[in-house]
Amino acid sequence: MVGPSRFMNLLSCFELGIIDALRETPGMTAAQLGEAAGVKPDAVEQLLHLLVKENFVAHDEASGGYTLAALDGIAEADLQRVLAFMNLIKVTTLRQLFYLTESVRTGTVVGLKEIYGFDGDLYGAVGEHRDLRESWSTLMDVVTARIDPWFFDNIDIPSGAQVLDLAGNTGLGAINTYKRKASPGLRVTTFDLPEKEAECLENFRTHGVAEHCSFIGGDAFTEIPRGFDAVLIKHFLNMFDRDEVFTILHGVNKALDVGGRVHILVPVYTENLKDSYTVDYYPTFFLGCATGQGGPQKVSTYRRWLEECGFAVTETITQDPADLPPDVIPVQAVVSAEKVA
Numbered sequence: 001m002v003g004p005s006r007f008m009n010l011l012s013c014f015e016l017g018i019i020d021a022l023r024e025t026p027g028m029t030a031a032q033l034g035e036a037a038g039v040k041p042d043a044v045e046q047l048l049h050l051l052v053k054e055n056f057v058a059h060d061e062a063s064g065g066y067t068l069a070a071l072d073g074i075a076e077a078d079l080q081r082v083l084a085f086m087n088l089i090k091v092t093t094l095r096q097l098f099y100l101t102e103s104v105r106t107g108t109v110v111g112l113k114e115i116y117g118f119d120g121d122l123y124g125a126v127g128e129h130r131d132l133r134e135s136w137s138t139l140m141d142v143v144t145a146r147i148d149p150w151f152f153d154n155i156d157i158p159s160g161a162q163v164l165d166l167a168g169n170t171g172l173g174a175i176n177t178y179k180r181k182a183s184p185g186l187r188v189t190t191f192d193l194p195e196k197e198a199e200c201l202e203n204f205r206t207h208g209v210a211e212h213c214s215f216i217g218g219d220a221f222t223e224i225p226r227g228f229d230a231v232l233i234k235h236f237l238n239m240f241d242r243d244e245v246f247t248i249l250h251g252v253n254k255a256l257d258v259g260g261r262v263h264i265l266v267p268v269y270t271e272n273l274k275d276s277y278t279v280d281y282y283p284t285f286f287l288g289c290a291t292g293q294g295g296p297q298k299v300s301t302y303r304r305w306l307e308e309c310g311f312a313v314t315e316t317i318t319q320d321p322a323d324l325p326p327d328v329i330p331v332q333a334v335v336s337a338e339k340v341a
Contacts, residue, residue, distance in 0.1 A: 056071045
């Protein structure tokens with residue numbers, strides 16, 4: 001019941017600058033913190049009660065001063081990663097989830113319609129609304145920087161292969177593919193909606209890979225271009241329900257020759273749901289905030305779906321939660337498969 005209030009209490013202390021002030025000047029009183037933040041000291045004191053309770057902040061009764069406790073000494077990179085995710089939750093989740101029940105009933109993101117007047121999903125809304133775009137893009141850059149090295153370390157791209165990055169957005173995935181898997185003759189093509197082309201090509205030029213990367217405009221639900229040795233699908237299948245996933249996988253199967261490979265990167269639930277914390281967040285995020293459908297699946301589900309769509313799964317690799325920073329919610333998996341006759 002109190003999850004949202006605890007979340008916003010903590011985030012507000014960062015947004016008001018209270019935590020930064022204590023980092024710079026330990027021992028500040030509520031009055032001093034209130035003056036620094038431009039708010040009443042009574043409100044500062046109320047907000048800090050929870051942080052004292054959770055040992056994020058310590059309070060000296062004699063002097064009235066506050067100091068950082070568990071929040072002290074956290075590496076800046078770790079802190080910024082956490083704050084980026086908290087900001088995403090605030091901007092894309094808290095308000096929209098008020099309409100979760102209606103979103104499930106209609107299969108649409110009702111919160112985007114009610115709050116922004118936008119009839120569509122989050123991925124379309126970020127193109128029109130700055131607050132959504134800035135929050136989403138900031139986190140996605142952090143996630144990509146963290147997960148792409150792991151993904152590419154765990155897939156095989158043959159020398160000189162022709163690679164298609166399905167739903168590759170504005171080309172960052174293609175750029176990373178070429179830079180991390182470079183070989184003579186390797187060519188990587190981003191496939192996404194036509195309106196992404198100009199920004200994608202500009203990104204290729206900026207990163208110096210324009211000779212090795214290209215763009216094809218189209219819709220993955222209509223037809224997927226052929227002539228590729230490998231298809232990459234990253235952070236895409238989990239946006240859809242089973243029928244839509246099958247449409248995509250059947251399209252990929254038709255696009256590949258026998259022996260062609262598909263490498264899928266997806267957040268997953270553990271086989272025993274009682275061990276999963278991905279399930280704490282992602283069902284409601286996708287149903288109520290992102291697409292009105294979809295959500296992660298277990299690795300065993302993705303294996304079964306691939307086999308039903310004409311692939312033989314060659315390898316599955318799942319991140320060990322013990323190796324992840326404690327604040328990281330999704331556990332990612334790579335599922336690789338080969339088209340069979």
